[in-house]
Amino acid sequence: MIDLEQLHDCYVKTDSKIILLVVDGLGGLAHPNTRKSELETARIPNLDAMASESACGLTTPVLPGVAPGSGPGHLALFGYDPLKYIIGRGALEALGIDVELKPGDVAARGNFCTVDDRGTLVDRRAGRIPTELSAPLCQRLDEIQINGVQLDVFPVQDYRFVLRLRGEGLSEEVSETDPQITGVEALPVNPLSNRATRTSDIVNEFVKQAKEALMEEERGNMVLLRGWAQLPDLPPMGDVYKLNPAAVAAYPMYRGLATVAKMEVIPTGKTFSDEVDTLHKNYRDHDFFFIHYKPADAAGEDGDFDAKVKTLEDLDLLIPRLRELNPDVLMVAGDHATPAIMAAHSWHPVPFMLNSALTKGEGVNGFSERDCAMGSIGRIPATNIMLLALSHAGKLTKYGP
């Protein structure tokens, strides 16, 4: 775990290189007809061959039985205890659309909603108005000015937006305005601690002005705000591990999570193939790379077993391009399982493999949940994979005399 001070003297800077490939939603569950999981069904000769000469195991993202979101799932892989370092919903929503969050900024998830002329909530999602209609409304809200704070409103999708407050002395400790039911008024914002009074006043003023700015609208004539969050203050991954870490991710959310760990984010294209190209081009400049593969999670969330199998086969074709870089350590990990039969993130332990010069003799038969359970690493907390990577790369020396 990254904040174990006892280990800080054990980290050493070396020239060795580590690649962490995170396959989003990697783990799965057996299909009831075939009794084979997505990984067991997919034809993935390159991943299987790699597993035969890798230290393999299963990672537990948070705790057995706890399905994580993308935030805790990734923080754990980077070594941060996901029960200690928490990224609030507003902050994660902002990261997901590439909105910059600086320390101290406060972000909230916003919904456009519909109220009647007495202010009673009729529709908490404003009839799910499309982005074409909501984006101009965001523009209007973005123009609201309140003394002593910078207010910015960013469209997300359909009825959703992000509100970002920037300025001195702001606090995330304010209450939400969304009553979660219709037939009542939106709630006023209240401070949840003494130091949040000013933020609370600012947000109430914002809501008042937003209501005025939107009153002529038919559907999106009011806003609801929730998930108030500041970025957690994480020990920088590069400082602690003595690395110069970089992230290559096509999706904004994962670039955002990398910035939370204070990695350098390298601009890249829209596909994993683009990411691999980016990795090749920048390989000399860093000693740790986090590279992210999204499609497996998306197919799993859709509940499409065959599609998830296909995403794994697509990934497999690009594994040789990662291996040809010949990194000292190449890890394949997942932030969580997304079993297609659940169509959701799950709590199941996630297959993991670590390939290095030292692991040639420790392989298993293939890369799957069942095979990895037989691997030499066993079942470990996801927060420990960076320790394994650093050790295998000669960057973590003996603890204690």
Add this chain to the structure above:
Amino acid sequence: MIDLEQLHDCYVKTDSKIILLVVDGLGGLAHPNTRKSELETARIPNLDAMASESACGLTTPVLPGVAPGSGPGHLALFGYDPLKYIIGRGALEALGIDVELKPGDVAARGNFCTVDDRGTLVDRRAGRIPTELSAPLCQRLDEIQINGVQLDVFPVQDYRFVLRLRGEGLSEEVSETDPQITGVEALPVNPLSNRATRTSDIVNEFVKQAKEALMEEERGNMVLLRGWAQLPDLPPMGDVYKLNPAAVAAYPMYRGLATVAKMEVIPTGKTFSDEVDTLHKNYRDHDFFFIHYKPADAAGEDGDFDAKVKTLEDLDLLIPRLRELNPDVLMVAGDHATPAIMAAHSWHPVPFMLNSALTKGEGVNGFSERDCAMGSIGRIPATNIMLLALSHAGKLTKYGP
């Protein structure tokens, strides 16, 4: 873990007997040519037979990915959290040459070094002068007297010595004098906390007098001091577990680690065979024995795969002599892995087996990393093996009503 107060009422004194055999550096890694580890290569029929009727598993000394030194490796097996109880380098160096450390004593690792006539470091190891030359210099340093403190200097090997300070109100929180590079002067000692001022003054005075005492020497004409350490204050193993524990170890380091846990150290000979004889002779007088086997680690550290295999085969021949004592619990454990292909301590989980009347039905095929991974115990923190031992010996009763 030994300091879990919730369990203290569960420990009971009984007549049953426990033997913990620690095979130093027990675990290994597959040889790349044969894909077999040292344990898998060795002919060890007695250990294999024992594994077939033992509860087997793998122990993690500190955390996955963290390779421990001898100190944390052994403390963990005795039940002490190695991230909480830390033995500093100076203290371990002292224990390694049988120098007594009492609570409050401060020890440092010393080097003789060479400085030029302006005091600039020319050689941090004084040309690695041999013990024959350095021992008389230690004698000279040992004669230095400073008011209010007892100073003792003990030769270790070649250019290395141990400085021990004994007296009231000493502190380990002082800075090191070794600048780690040549071409500069040795550093003065500074207090790192308010209560270390006096210790700091004492050490600076010692260094001044040492310089004078050594100034006519050609190579060892100055000293460097580092690794300041006091013994950690551990809950005594015997008190907590309600045991009368004894240690049998040919090497001073491991006798020292046993004294840290407040075990009684029984004098023995130079070989493991001597240790087994000592165990037999003293078997009636204690209910817990820690017996230490060193050669496996030494061969592993040398990177000599075949030699490590041989040490395991040698050990195997003496296993019947341990079993014939018919202890209620006999454990075979390792403080860490020392894979010959790494020629170093490593982070890999270490094979473990516990034999008792209750385990006759829970064996595996042999005693190796792979076999133990299939064992009934699974993978556990090394800090938990004492709980298993006490339970199997009827010395740890039900927790909670």
